Amino acid sequence: MGVLIFLVLFIAASIPLSWSFRAGLARVLPRHMKSAARDMPLTAAFGIMVIAVYILVAIFAPLLAPFPERAVVGTQFQPWDSTHLLGTDRLGRDMLSRLIYGARNTVGIAFATTALAFLVGSLLGILAALRGGWLDQGLSRFVDALMAIPSLIFALLLLTIFGTSVLTLILVIAAVDATRVYRIARSVGEGIVVMDYIEAARLRGEGNWYLIRREILPNALAPLVAEFGLRFCFVFLTISSLSFLGLGIQPPTADWGSMVRDNATLITFGNVTPLLPAGAIALLTVAVNFVVDWQLYRASGLKEQVG
Amino acid sequence: MHAVLIMILQRLALGLLTLFVVSVVIFGATELLPGDLASTLLGQAATPETVAALRRQLGLDQPAPVRYWAWLTGVLQGDFGTSLATRRPIADMLAARLGNTIFLALYAAALAVPLALILGILAALWRNSLFDRVANAGALSAISFPEFFIAYILIYLLAQSGYFPSMVRLSPAMSLGDKLYASFLPALTLTLVVTAHMMRMTRAAIINLLASPYIEMARLKGVSPLRIVLRHALPNALAPIINVIAINLAYLITGVVVVEVVFVYPGLGQLMVDSVSKRDIAVVQAIALIFASAYVLLNLTADVLSTLTNPRLMRRK
Numbered sequence: 001m002g003v004l005i006f007l008v009l010f011i012a013a014s015i016p017l018s019w020s021f022r023a024g025l026a027r028v029l030p031r032h033m034k035s036a037a038r039d040m041p042l043t044a045a046f047g048i049m050v051i052a053v054y055i056l057v058a059i060f061a062p063l064l065a066p067f068p069e070r071a072v073v074g075t076q077f078q079p080w081d082s083t084h085l086l087g088t089d090r091l092g093r094d095m096l097s098r099l100i101y102g103a104r105n106t107v108g109i110a111f112a113t114t115a116l117a118f119l120v121g122s123l124l125g126i127l128a129a130l131r132g133g134w135l136d137q138g139l140s141r142f143v144d145a146l147m148a149i150p151s152l153i154f155a156l157l158l159l160t161i162f163g164t165s166v167l168t169l170i171l172v173i174a175a176v177d178a179t180r181v182y183r184i185a186r187s188v189g190e191g192i193v194v195m196d197y198i199e200a201a202r203l204r205g206e207g208n209w210y211l212i213r214r215e216i217l218p219n220a221l222a223p224l225v226a227e228f229g230l231r232f233c234f235v236f237l238t239i240s241s242l243s244f245l246g247l248g249i250q251p252p253t254a255d256w257g258s259m260v261r262d263n264a265t266l267i268t269f270g271n272v273t274p275l276l277p278a279g280a281i282a283l284l285t286v287a288v289n290f291v292v293d294w295q296l297y298r299a300s301g302l303k304e305q306v307g
Numbered sequence: 308m309h310a311v312l313i314m315i316l317q318r319l320a321l322g323l324l325t326l327f328v329v330s331v332v333i334f335g336a337t338e339l340l341p342g343d344l345a346s347t348l349l350g351q352a353a354t355p356e357t358v359a360a361l362r363r364q365l366g367l368d369q370p371a372p373v374r375y376w377a378w379l380t381g382v383l384q385g386d387f388g389t390s391l392a393t394r395r396p397i398a399d400m401l402a403a404r405l406g407n408t409i410f411l412a413l414y415a416a417a418l419a420v421p422l423a424l425i426l427g428i429l430a431a432l433w434r435n436s437l438f439d440r441v442a443n444a445g446a447l448s449a450i451s452f453p454e455f456f457i458a459y460i461l462i463y464l465l466a467q468s469g470y471f472p473s474m475v476r477l478s479p480a481m482s483l484g485d486k487l488y489a490s491f492l493p494a495l496t497l498t499l500v501v502t503a504h505m506m507r508m509t510r511a512a513i514i515n516l517l518a519s520p521y522i523e524m525a526r527l528k529g530v531s532p533l534r535i536v537l538r539h540a541l542p543n544a545l546a547p548i549i550n551v552i553a554i555n556l557a558y559l560i561t562g563v564v565v566v567e568v569v570f571v572y573p574g575l576g577q578l579m580v581d582s583v584s585k586r587d588i589a590v591v592q593a594i595a596l597i598f599a600s601a602y603v604l605l606n607l608t609a610d611v612l613s614t615l616t617n618p619r620l621m622r623r624k
Contacts, residue, residue: 145325148328156591161336244565245564260455275456289450
């Protein structure tokens with residue numbers, strides 16, 4: 001019952017917060033962005049607000065956290081009190097501090113992975129669309145083959161082979177995810193390369209790199225940015241799940257997935273502390289999804305015109 | 308009927324080809340290692356003799372195509388080789404667990420599919436109403452939640468107070484009812500995750516159709532909204548909905564891994580996670596092949612079924 005009450009309270013508190021955040025944003029932003037800020041739905045305002053808070057927490061983690069990330073500062077599983085606001089974990093480390101540092105580690109690693117996947121996937125995808133021929137065929141069939149295997153299963157297979165460390169984790173997830181980005185980038189690119197202005201630039205004698213950088217990327221950016229949000233959520237959830245399974249980010253690094261795993265026994269005693277890192281993961285994905293939904297809605301514009 | 312038969316045979320051939328490629332990828336992944344499996348498994352301190360002995364034992368002194376052929380013919384006869392960690396035949400380790408995992412996936416599917424279809428159709432019917440908004444926000448949140456979060460919330464709400472067991476113990480002697488009760492929480496977790504996806508996609512497919520002229524016509528004739536959805540929109544939405552169901556059943560395959568670990572469910576997913584941390588590549592390969600085959604087969608079935616419900620798809624390139 002407590003969880004439900006908390007949920008209702010949380011929603012009740014977030015509505016006026018996001019409303020005032022939106023109002024504030026509309027006031028502060030330069031004129032051409034003002035109308036977008038004013039017209040955005042509350043869910044999107046909420047999403048942007050949450051993302052902003054996460055970024056701030058990640059940047060200022062050492063200032064905000066009352067205790068160091070890895071230091072043992074108390075006994076095991078201390079309950080919530082005034083020094084350890086959220087109690088301590090299995091080894092006696094401060095939960096709140098680890099939660100704050102987790103924003104930096106978990107989100108940072110997920111972001112780096114997504115960025116890497118996008119760099120590789122979108123460049124290859126657009127190049128395949130631009131060049132066509134054997135390059136396109138070869139890459140696309142290769143990606144098809146990799147995509148026939150569920151991504152989590154493929155990631156687990158690769159992690160067995162290369163072992164589990166943060167670097168292999170980033171590379172493996174980025175490689176798996178780049179196949180999905182490649183697909184999107186290629187199909188977006190296909191629509192653009194048949195345009196007259198690409199033909200004109202080609203006739204001017206511009207090279208592939210110029211075409212990608214100056215002609216295709218600016219036009220492909222809007223769908224790719226929305227996709228970036230979705231892929232980030234996916235990567236973030238995958239990395240959290242792997243860390244939760246003990247195969248991702250390794251201790252003593254503070255990370256939300258492994259924090260849930262380490263302290264999960266508390267839940268069966270009716271203590272909600274291990275749910276907090278999981279909730280932090282969920283809240284960020286919800287927030288990103290809200291913003292992406294709004295962006296997609298803005299991009300299509302006619303989604304709900306029916307009836 | 309002739310064209311249908313050809314189509315099905317074509318898809319089957321394509322599916323077999325995909326399975327073949329998948330098996331090559333899963334087998335070939337070990338070739339990506341710098342050095343080879345034997346030296347990686349034994350670590351830095353191993354003497355050249357022990358490495359050579361392990362290589363001979365694993366058959367690594369044979370060329371890769373020969374090893375692949377031996378592995379593939381073994382798998383096709385139900386022989387997955389022996390585990391590197393426990394030295395037991397992998398087929399024995401998999402047998403009981405495969406059944407358990409299939410049971411869990413079917414259980415979740417039986418709960419999720421009707422629930423998702425009903426919710427999706429209602430949301431499309433009453434779109435932009437309060438129900439639609441709440442269902443959508445709920446679905447979006449459920450999609451965003453990591454599986455283990457949902458699982459632990461359920462444990463907190465339902466297991467901690469003793470309604471359902473939070474750890475699943477299955478034995479072959481249990482009756483169906485006992486099994487269903489024991490694995491209710493993992494099945495419910497999977498249901499919640501999958502229903503959200505399926506509901507959103509069903510709603511989108513039906514709303515998409517509601518924009519077509521023949522629906523407009525039916526509406527102008529004065530047909531009731533429920534009848535429009537059930538009689539006019541739904542039959543044409545079957546193809547996308549079948550796809551949605553198949554995609555999500557395929558999604559169950561990966562969702563099962565995390566959920567099995569949370570509930571200590573004796574299935575393939577848990578064995579796979581254990582084997583990954585032990586770096587027991589032979590077992591991981593075997594399970595990955597099973598999961599990937601199920602995934603390919605589901606997609607194949609969906610492809611054939613959705614083509615059958617929509618004959619126009621038959622003429623595509």
